[in-house]
Amino acid sequence: MRPATLPGTEPEQKRRPPLAWALTALSLSMLLPSLSVSIANVGLPNMAVALDAPFNEVQWVVIAYLLAITTLIVGAGRLGDLAGRRRLLLSGIAVFTLATLLCGLAPNLPLLVAARALQGAGAACMMALTMAFVGETVPKDRTGSVMGLLGTMSAVGTALGPSLGGTLIAVFGWRAIFLAAVPLGLLALALTFRVLPDTAPATSSARQRFDSVGAALLAITLGAYALAMTIEGNSFGPLAIGLLLVSGAGLALFVITESRVSSPLLTLSMLRDPALAAGLITSALVSTVMMTTLVVGPFHLALALDLDPAFVGLVMSAGPAVSALTGVPAGRATDRFGAEAMVVIGLSGIIGGAVALSLMPTAAGVIGYVLPLVAVTAGYALFQAANNTAVMKDVSPRRRGLVSGMLNLSRNLGLMTGASVMGAVFAFAAGTSDVTTAAAAEVARGTHRTFAVAALLVAFGLAIVLGLRLRSRLSPGVRPGRADAE
Structure with a gap:
């Protein structure tokens, strides 16, 4: 009888699947959830x-999807660690694909929204576990390159969605945007089954009981926060404030519960690891700023620069296109020069681009907006590859799903x-409650001040990272909560 092998030992290395097929499976698992948002x-x-429905109700087609991902992604990651990541990833892809088919066949809006929520549940498993599989499929010295590839696939999905969706709708109708993704889901399912390794817990001590109470409390907390951020648009009325209070109460109960159960969903001591905490905080801050480019950009281009809608869409696609083109080179740079240095350079690039956007006069025209946007998105691609590598590289195999889920959650919360x-x-x-009717000068003022705030947010994240580096140099030693942590 062959002896059991520990993660990272030579026999495990030999069991790694063919890299090209494994990366194809992981790339599809990253592409499909991001494509399903933008399309x-x-x-x-x-x-x-x-469907003869008002627009405010149809928006729940998007909200239900994002809400399901946000509430379930951390629990999905932890459940994958306990029950086996391959098994749960297969289940997630199967649920995602079935739900995608149901979306394309839905006869009315309530069933479409329900199918989208189910699709989001499958997407949560895919997003939480895809990055966790990097440790099982590639050597450590290529982690950055693969993280860059996955970031590229996410950007490709985001960039491809509007153009592909518009073409499918024009030719076949809106149902085609869902039905066309079903074959890709089936392909991802087949590849994952064939080439990704089984990652069931290696020891009996890893087979802990899933913390269902903690998972429910965290879902309520995150769900209430997500609704507070989306249900009233850019305003914060009584409903949004009430949801924020529910979220705060849920968070307090979650912390109390996690400190008392024997097998918590989230070991709170993990957050004492400064590298993990800094990675999650900066991920949320940077995602907040990236969403700013999507929120502010269309208004600035259309109202301040007086561009027609087709040109606005073309300019807006520059951001995702740059992220897609720079993702893999950013990953390679991370492998060569180190994740910490690349995180600093990436954050600095975002700050520089945001500052330029806050100062650029409208007389600079489209070029004056696009060049700083390229700096922001290139910096984002570099930050993503480096930060994901820094957070995931030394995580214990028994916690890869959980930490991957937390990292994706921080990004989602930042976007919302x-x-x-x-x-x-x-x-x-801008000085108005309705930006759509604002004058060009008001929109330009709003753009400049908003990006000034964005630059300050990322500067705060950079200060956290630099403070961590200084602390590690002054007090070298083993970082808690990482590979040595249970």
Whole structure:
């Protein structure tokens, strides 16, 4: 009988699947969830007409998807660690693909929203576990390159969604934006089954009981926060404030519960690891700023620069295109020069681009907006590859799913916060409650001040990272909560 092998030993290395096929499976698992966000947005007007529903109700096609991902992603990551990541990833892809088919066949809006929520549940498993599989499929010295590739696939999905969705709708109707993804889901399912390794816990001590109470409390907490950030758009009325209070109460109960159960969903001592905490905080801050470019950009281009809608869309696609092109080189730079240095350079690039956007006069025209946007998005691609590598590289195999889920959660929370909070900052800075009717000078003022705030947010994140580096140099030693942590 062959002896059991520990993670990282030579026998495990030999069991790694063929790299090209494994990366194809992981790339599809990253591409499909991001594509399903952007491709659905472009179809909302057609859905409203076809299903005879008001636009505020049709928006739940997007909200339900994002809400399901946000509430379930951390629990999905932890459950994958306990029950086996390959098994849960296969289940997630199967649920995602089935739900995608149901979306394309839904006869009315309530069933479409329900199918989208189910699709989001599958996407949560895919997003939480894809990065966790990097440790099982590639050597450590290539982690950055693979993280860059996964970041590229996410950017490709985001960039491809509007153009692909528009074409499918024009030729086949809105249902095609869902039905066309079903074959890709089946391909991802087949590849994952064939080439990704089984990652069931190696020891009996790893087979702990899943913390269902903690998972429920965290889902309520995150769900209430997500609704507070989205349900009233850029304003914060009584409903949003009430949801924030529910979220705060849920967080307090979650912390109390996690300190008392024997097998918690999230070991709170993990957050004492400064590298993990800094990675999560900066991920949320940077995602907030990236959403700012999507919220502010269309108004600035259309109203301040007086561009027609087709040109606005072309300029807006520059951001995701740059992220897609720079993702893999950013990953390679991370492997060569180190994750910590690249995190600092990436954050510095975002700050520089945001400062330029806050100072650039409208007389500079489209070039004056696009060049700083390229700096922001290139810095984002470099930060993402480096930060994901820094957070995931030394994580214990038994916690890879959980930490991956936390990292994706921080990004999701940042995106939702950016859509709501930075949208409110933009409207406040422009001096109007309805930006669509604002004068060009007001929109330009709002753009400049909003990106000034964005630069300050990322500067705060950079200060955290630099403080961590200084602390590690003054007090070298083993970082808690990483590979040595249970």
